[in-house]
Amino acid sequence: xxxxxxxxxxxxxxxxxxxxxxxxxxxLTLEPGDFVSIVGPSGSGKSTLxxxxxxxxxxxxxxxxxxxxxxxxxxxxxxxxxxxxxxGFIFQQFHLIPTLTALENVMSPxxxxxxxxxxxxxxxxxxxxxxxHNKLDALPSQLSGGQQQRVAIARALVHEPKWxxxxxxxxxxxxxxxxxxxxxxxxxxxxxxxGVIFVTHDQKLADRARMQIKMKDGEMVSxxx
Ligand SMILES: Nc1ncnc2c1ncn2[C@@H]1O[C@H](COP(=O)(O)OP(=O)(O)OP(=O)(O)O)[C@@H](O)[C@H]1O
Ligand SMILES: [Mg+2]
Numbered sequence: 737x738x739x740x741x742x743x744x745x746x747x748x749x750x751x752x753x754x755x756x757x758x759x760x761x762x763x764l765t766l767e768p769g770d771f772v773s774i775v776g777p778s779g780s781g782k783s784t785l786x787x788x789x790x791x792x793x794x795x796x797x798x799x800x801x802x803x804x805x806x807x808x809x810x811x812x813x814x815x816x817x818x819x820x821x822x823x824g825f826i827f828q829q830f831h832l833i834p835t836l837t838a839l840e841n842v843m844s845p846x847x848x849x850x851x852x853x854x855x856x857x858x859x860x861x862x863x864x865x866x867x868x869h870n871k872l873d874a875l876p877s878q879l880s881g882g883q884q885q886r887v888a889i890a891r892a893l894v895h896e897p898k899w900x901x902x903x904x905x906x907x908x909x910x911x912x913x914x915x916x917x918x919x920x921x922x923x924x925x926x927x928x929x930x931g932v933i934f935v936t937h938d939q940k941l942a943d944r945a946r947m948q949i950k951m952k953d954g955e956m957v958s959x960x961x
Contacts, residue, residue, distance in 0.1 A: 737768035737898060737929065738803030738822070740789055745798035747784050747954075758784040759795070760954040768898070769929040771922070773942035776951030782935045783828055783903050785951065789933065790825050790901045791815060820849060824892035828903040828935075830884050832876040832891075838863060839872040842890045851895070862890035865920060867913070881908040889917060893924070900924065902934040906941065918944075 747759035758781045766772060766789075774782045787793040788800060791807050800807055802822070810818060819825075832841050842859040851858075863869055866886035876884050885908045892900060900921065906914035918941060924930045936942050950958045 739768050739770070739931075740764070740766040741801040741804075742789070743799045743801070745788060745795045745800060747781075747788060747793070748796045757954050759788065761798075762956045764949070764956065764959065766931065766933070768931060769925065770931050770933070771925050771946045772931075772933045772949060773945035773947070774933065774935045774949045774951060775937070775939065775942045780951040781954040782951050784954075785949075786901050786903055786933065786935060790823050791819060792825065820845065820895060822898045824895065824897035824900045826885075826888050826892045826900070826902040826905050828907070830876075830888040832884055832887055834876050837873045837875055838868060838879065838887045838890075841876070841887055842894050845891060845895050849895070859890070859894055862894050863887070865893075866890050866917065882910065882913055885909060886913075886917065889920075896928070897930065899931040899933065902932065904935050904937065906936070906938070914941075 742762050742764040745759060745762045746757070749756045749758055762785065774785060776782055784793065788795055794808055807815070807818065833844060836844065839859055842862055843855055846855045860872065863872060866889055868883060868886055868890070871879060871883060876887070879887065885905070889905060892902070905921065906917050909917060921932050921934070925932050942948055947959060947961050949956055
């Protein structure tokens with residue numbers, strides 16, 4: 737089990753002569769098994785911060801350490817292994833593969849990987865946990881937004897990551913389904929000590945995390961328990 741350390745991390749996007757500083761000098765330590773929320777206005781850098789922590793993006797400057805090792809220096813292969821072993825990611829826009837069924841989408845991270853369990857059984861189990869046992873063969877286009885979100889959650893958890901990074905995991909769900917997904921995350925955190933970092937616009941949900949990070953204009957304006 738390892739934690740993250742962000743050291744003077746900046747992210748600047750440049751294109752068409754426009755510079756956007758999405759993340760400004762963020763310093764942050766996350767311990768294994770933390771349960772962390774990220775809040776802040778639209779455009780404040782929440783998704784960017786999550787992508788940097790999840791190594792889906794690289795900082796313009798500064799460094800990100802995982803278990804004391806600089807992940808930015810990993811080779812492409814090592815990075816792919818790192819993500820498979822350590823990270824589950826739920827994207828704000830789901831990113832399901834449109835030509836694959838719900839079951840196939842959930843199984844997709846396991847393709848070509850050696851695992852000590854039956855891949856199909858495990859994927860079905862995950863879909864059951866998010867309440868989609870009756871939609872195994874549905875394509876994303878045949879699912880509602882909230883159902884697609886739940887497939888994305890099952891896919892992020894199927895390989896039993898040490899950290900779950902979730903960009904508005906309950907953003908498209910009604911309050912009852914949202915609550916059941918949130919309690920899935922808390923159970924995962926408590927029983928498997930899976931670290932959870934989630935972005936939310938729902939202050940009440942954010943308050944239920946052990947630590948809360950507030951972003952404003954790319955800066956981390958506070959991080960408190
Ligand atoms: N790939 C990119 N290229 C250029 N600018 C980007 C890119 N991704 C993000 N940005 C900019 O970085 C800033 C932070 O974006 P980010 O997506 O992190 O915000 P957010 O807090 O997640 O917002 P929301 O709540 O709307 O999802 C914004 O000004 C955005 O326009
Ligand atoms: Mg976002």
